[in-house]
Amino acid sequence: MPVNPDLAGRGYPPAPPYRVERERVRQFADAVFSTSPLSHDVEAARAAGYTDLVAPPTFAVVVQQGAWDQLMGDEDAGIELSRVLHGEQRFTQTRPIVAGDELTAALTVTGIRSVGGNTMVTAETVVSDADGAHVVTATSLLMVGADA
Structure with a gap:
C-alpha cells in the first residue's frame, strides 16, 4: 500500500505524558557522548x-516517540516501518528539557511529496510542558520506499 x-x-x-527522569537524561547524555556537567550533575x-x-x-526524540507511534500505527497512513529511512531531524527549542518535566507531544504531518518513486513525509511534533507551554518542536523527514 502506498503512503496515503x-x-x-x-x-x-x-501522546500520553512523558515524565523526564534524571537517570534517563544521564543515560541519553552518555549515549550521545555529551560530557556536559549540566546533564550529569544536579548541583x-x-x-x-x-x-x-x-x-x-x-x-x-525520546519524547517525540509516543507521537510517532501514533502515525506508524495508523493503518490508513500506508507507512510500513520496514520501508522507512529517517532522512532529517531538526529542533527548535523555546527552552531546554530538564529532569522533572512532564511533557506531551502532538504530531502533525506537514508535507507529502513523491521523489523518484519514493514518498517523503515531513512531520512536526510540538512538545509542550504540563502548563501547555511550548518546549521544542521537532521536525522530521522520512523517506518511505516504494512497494516492492
Missing part, C-alpha cells in the same frame, strides 16, 4: 540556574 497522500495536514492527539545544573539536570537538545 491525504496524510498531509493530518494531526494526531497528544552543576542548579548552579547554572536550572531546576534539575538538563537534557541534550536531541533528547526531544
Whole structure:
C-alpha cells in the first residue's frame, strides 16, 4: 500500500505524558557522548540556574516517540516501518528539557511529496510542558520506499 497522500495536514492527539527522569537524561547524555556537567550533575545544573539536570537538545526524540507511534500505527497512513529511512531531524527549542518535566507531544504531518518513486513525509511534533507551554518542536523527514 502506498503512503496515503491525504496524510498531509493530518494531526494526531497528544501522546500520553512523558515524565523526564534524571537517570534517563544521564543515560541519553552518555549515549550521545555529551560530557556536559549540566546533564550529569544536579548541583552543576542548579548552579547554572536550572531546576534539575538538563537534557541534550536531541533528547526531544525520546519524547517525540509516543507521537510517532501514533502515525506508524495508523493503518490508513500506508507507512510500513520496514520501508522507512529517517532522512532529517531538526529542533527548535523555546527552552531546554530538564529532569522533572512532564511533557506531551502532538504530531502533525506537514508535507507529502513523491521523489523518484519514493514518498517523503515531513512531520512536526510540538512538545509542550504540563502548563501547555511550548518546549521544542521537532521536525522530521522520512523517506518511505516504494512497494516492492
